[in-house]
Amino acid sequence: MNAQVKVPRISETEWEVMRAVWAGHPATAGEIIERLTAADPTWHPKTAKTLLARLVRKGALDYEAQGRRYVYEPLVSERQCVAAASESFLERVFGGSLKPMLAHFVESRRLSREEMDELRALLENGLSKGKRP
Amino acid sequence: MNAQVKVPRISETEWEVMRAVWAGHPATAGEIIERLTAADPTWHPKTAKTLLARLVRKGALDYEAQGRRYVYEPLVSERQCVAAASESFLERVFGGSLKPMLAHFVESRRLSREEMDELRALLENGLSKGKRP
DNA sequence: GTTCATGGACTACACGTGTAAGCCAATACG
DNA sequence: CGTATTGGCTTACACGTGTAGTCCATGAAC
Numbered sequence A, B: 001m002n003a004q005v006k007v008p009r010i011s012e013t014e015w016e017v018m019r020a021v022w023a024g025h026p027a028t029a030g031e032i033i034e035r036l037t038a039a040d041p042t043w044h045p046k047t048a049k050t051l052l053a054r055l056v057r058k059g060a061l062d063y064e065a066q067g068r069r070y071v072y073e074p075l076v077s078e079r080q081c082v083a084a085a086s087e088s089f090l091e092r093v094f095g096g097s098l099k100p101m102l103a104h105f106v107e108s109r110r111l112s113r114e115e116m117d118e119l120r121a122l123l124e125n126g127l128s129k130g131k132r133p
Numbered sequence C: 001g002t003t004c005a006t007g008g009a010c011t012a013c014a015c016g017t018g019t020a021a022g023c024c025a026a027t028a029c030g
Numbered sequence D: 001c002g003t004a005t006t007g008g009c010t011t012a013c014a015c016g017t018g019t020a021g022t023c024c025a026t027g028a029a030c
Helices: A012-022 A029-039 A045-058 A078-094 A098-108 A113-128 B012-022 B029-039 B045-058 B078-094 B098-108 B113-128
Strands: A061-066 A069-074 B061-066 B069-074
Touching: A012 A029, A012 A045, A012 A069, A012 A078, A012 B078, A029 A045, A029 A069, A045 A061, A078 A098, A078 B012, A078 B078, A078 B098, A098 B078, A098 B098, A098 B113, A113 B098, A113 B113, B012 B029, B012 B045, B012 B069, B012 B078, B029 B045, B029 B069, B045 B061, B078 B098
Parallel strands: none
Antiparallel strands: A061 A069, B061 B069
């Protein structure tokens, strides 16, 4: 189940579209556009359509004709894309060093008491349990 | 010292150049190119020069003529750029939610016991010392 | 059935980015 | 001093990206 498919490069704006698709699929262009405009009313339907087409061409999405309209489906999982983007970011901005990166985030943003606790718990578990659901 | 200067958008490749500059400045183009090729021999001097010029135009670097050559100096600090890039990444990939992001990294990469401890310490301090002006 | 609206395909276009080459002036070398 | 070299300035060019508009077919509304 881990075919390690090559994740295409997803641009900034394309990420928004992908997230709209991941939010629930299969989904028609209309539904996706609805989600996009809900989050940000400045989205232009035509723009969204162009992005959808590009994502299909890139191999990030697939579609299936359903009558006169398409239903889109992701070909790459959010996990995969998140992993790829994170890796790239880590490399580019922190030269690949994880600790400075984590330090930066923990420092830069105030975490609530709860978040800290949860994160701490995550640290504990990550070591002892290392299990992947 | 915190003029909060607008950080220009630094592209992937430009990051490499900036890091070479941050590594020690002022530095001549020659020195910078040396550092770049040291890290990655495929760097072409002309390409590096183009990038330097672009970074100057963008306002990320400044230079001062020193005889027939320039010495470059960053106009934006690594801290600033790291912060900006991190913010953008966090927004794009994790919708701005810090915790899932941290969770992802803690999960995805195996941290050594020491790193975990350090990170945990960081969490403790972050809270107890939370000096927020 | 004719018309309008909806949805997809194709086209447009400027700016960013990666990757250099060509040109020109000053300097170092002989 | 003349020449080769070095370093900067200008130009090139293809592909990616953000942002749409136009064209065309099909289904919905009358």
